[in-house]
Amino acid sequence: MSDLERALRDPGAAAFDLDRWSTTLAERASAAGLVDVAHAGYDSPLGQLTIYVTDRGLVRLAYPGEPLDDQLAELAAVISPRIMRAPQRTDAVRRQLDEYFAGERRAFEVAVDWRLIRGFAERVLRVTSRIPFGRVSTYRDVAAEAGSPRAFRAAGNALGSNPIPIVVPCHRVLHASGGLGGYAGGLERKRYLLDLESHGTG
Amino acid sequence: MIVRLPPFEQLVDAHAHELHRFLVGLVGAADAEDCLQETYMSALRAYPRLEHSDNLRAWLYTIAQRKATDLVRRRIRRPTSALDGVEPTAPPTPEPADERLWARVRALPGKQRAAIVQRFVLDLAYDQIGARMGISEEAARQNVSTGLRRLRREVAS
Numbered sequence: 001m002s003d004l005e006r007a008l009r010d011p012g013a014a015a016f017d018l019d020r021w022s023t024t025l026a027e028r029a030s031a032a033g034l035v036d037v038a039h040a041g042y043d044s045p046l047g048q049l050t051i052y053v054t055d056r057g058l059v060r061l062a063y064p065g066e067p068l069d070d071q072l073a074e075l076a077a078v079i080s081p082r083i084m085r086a087p088q089r090t091d092a093v094r095r096q097l098d099e100y101f102a103g104e105r106r107a108f109e110v111a112v113d114w115r116l117i118r119g120f121a122e123r124v125l126r127v128t129s130r131i132p133f134g135r136v137s138t139y140r141d142v143a144a145e146a147g148s149p150r151a152f153r154a155a156g157n158a159l160g161s162n163p164i165p166i167v168v169p170c171h172r173v174l175h176a177s178g179g180l181g182g183y184a185g186g187l188e189r190k191r192y193l194l195d196l197e198s199h200g201t202g
Numbered sequence: 203m204i205v206r207l208p209p210f211e212q213l214v215d216a217h218a219h220e221l222h223r224f225l226v227g228l229v230g231a232a233d234a235e236d237c238l239q240e241t242y243m244s245a246l247r248a249y250p251r252l253e254h255s256d257n258l259r260a261w262l263y264t265i266a267q268r269k270a271t272d273l274v275r276r277r278i279r280r281p282t283s284a285l286d287g288v289e290p291t292a293p294p295t296p297e298p299a300d301e302r303l304w305a306r307v308r309a310l311p312g313k314q315r316a317a318i319v320q321r322f323v324l325d326l327a328y329d330q331i332g333a334r335m336g337i338s339e340e341a342a343r344q345n346v347s348t349g350l351r352r353l354r355r356e357v358a359s
Contacts, residue, residue, distance in 0.1 A: 004354060007300045008307070008322035014231035016222045021235060022214050025242055034246045037209075072209040081207035082249055084214075 026086040036080035038089035045101055046189050049166075051090040054079055057111030058093055060163045063185040078116055097166070103199065106133035108167045121158035123147060128159065131172045134197045138176045160184050166193065207255050210246060217259055218242070220324060221266050227319030228270035228308065237273055241266040260336045267316050274308050306356050307349075313337075314349030321346045 029035045037059065042049045050068070052060035052075060059079065062071050075083055092110060099105035117125055123146040131137050143155035159170040160182055171193040175181045183190035218238065225234040225241075244265050252261075307318060313335065320331045331342040 004303075004350070004357060005322060007303050008318060008353075009325070010300075011227040011304060011319070011323050012231040014222070014226045014234055016219060016235070018215075018218055021222075021238070022211075022218065025214065025239055028239065029243060029246050032243070034243070036250075072212075076207060076209045080250060081210055082246060083209040084211045 022085070026084045027088070029084060030086050030089055034082060035084045035086055035089070036082040037075050038084060038086035040085060040087035040090040040094070042090070042094050042097060044097060046185065046192060049097075051093050051097075053089055053093060054113045054115075056113035056115070058164060058167060059113035059116060061093075061165055061167060063165065063189070074116065079113075093167075100166070101196070103196065110167065112164060112168065116163040117158075120146065120148065120151065120154055121161070124155045124158040125162055125164075125168050125170070128162075128170055128173060129168045131169055133169075136172045136174050136194070138174055139181065140176050142173055156182065169193075172197075205253060205255060207249065207252060208258070210249055213245070213258060213262065214242065217262055221262060223324055224263070224316075224319055225266055225270055227304075227323040228267065228315065229273050230304065233273060237269050238266070240269045244269065257333070257336065260334055263316070263334045264336075267312060271312060303353070303357070306353055310349050310352065313345045314352070317342055317345035318349045318353075 026035065026038075030038060033055075037052055037054055039050055039052045042051050047064040049064070050060075050062040050071065051058070052062070052071070060071065060075065062068075072083060096105055096108050096110060100108070112129070114122055114126075124142055127142050127145045128137075139152040139155050139159070140149070142159070143149055143152040146155065148154070155173075159173055162168055162170040162184065165171070165185055171183060171190045173181065180187055180190055221241065222234055222238050225237045228234075229237050241262065245262060307315060310318065316335060317331055320326045320334060321328075326334070328342045328346070329339040331346070332339040335342060335345075337345075
């Protein structure tokens with residue numbers, strides 16, 4: 001190797017902190033309106049959730065164990081591929097989740113972006129979003145109110161694939177027999193949420 | 203036709219590090235981070251309108267090189283602030299590099315400049331350089347050797 005080639009290997013030292021640099025990029029891009037889906041992790045009593053927001057509102061709340069790549073791929077396909085980690089955009093949701101888990105909040109006041117949900121599932125989840133804190137309903141009643149009394153199985157599927165659990169409170173829907181039914185985040189979590197809400201708030 | 207584009211942040215995670223190094227070669231250590239920000243901001247602006255996702259890395263390289271060229275041109279038009287008696291605002295970065303040599307590299311034609319930096323700074327093979335520049339392995343080799351010849355001539359004179 002010649003001296004020239006050796007010199008060409010050294011353009012000068014420059015440390016590069018990718019995390020810090022990409023935080024700056026996400027802030028600049030958000031300010032310029034170039035981030036269509038912003039996300040951030042949230043440490044909850046139910047494990048680390050991932051919050052996704054768009055300019056319309058909360059679009060997805062993911063439990064741990066749901067593969068991150070699948071979440072991102074779905075959002076990229078349905079909403080926009082301009083997805084970045086931008087924690088400050090999720091602040092309002094995080095604050096309300098803090099209050100909810102502390103037993104200090106009964107209703108979420110965040111706009112919901114329903115674009116990941118379509119058709120009958122959207123009707124079911126909109127009905128579900130109106131079940132008040134501390135109350136429960138049944139798959140059959142939710143199906144009926146969504147317009148198809150006999151479609152309780154389809155209602156169950158819609159609730160099972162709720163993209164915004166906790167905030168759209170699918171945990172408040174139980175079997176008519178009184179059984180817990182199912183829960184995408186696992187029955188442990190459903191029990192935890194029902195228990196949290198049965199103690200009410202001051 | 204529906205284009206499946208990966209989530210943009212994956213482009214950051216996968217390529218920002220390498221592109222930073224590329225830009226250190228093209229514009230110097232002090233300006234590389236800002237130039238990389240400009241690169242990704244431009245990419246983000248254009249991203250939803252991309253018509254295919256075949257070679258996103260080459261696309262980013264093209265933008266980075268354009269941003270680097272803009273920066274170098276701006277500097278030539280408006281000579282260094284040191285001459286105006288004003289200190290540059292960039293943080294002091296240790297630059298033990300051979301500044302005269304790098305000024306010559308930055309004056310090379312675009313393709314030669316990019317190929318030289320990828321060959322020596324990034325230590326890439328010619329087929330890898332070709333993939334990043336959207337040219338053949340042979341063309342990548344040509345660009346490196348032509349650039350080297352020119353640099354040798356200039357260094358000798």
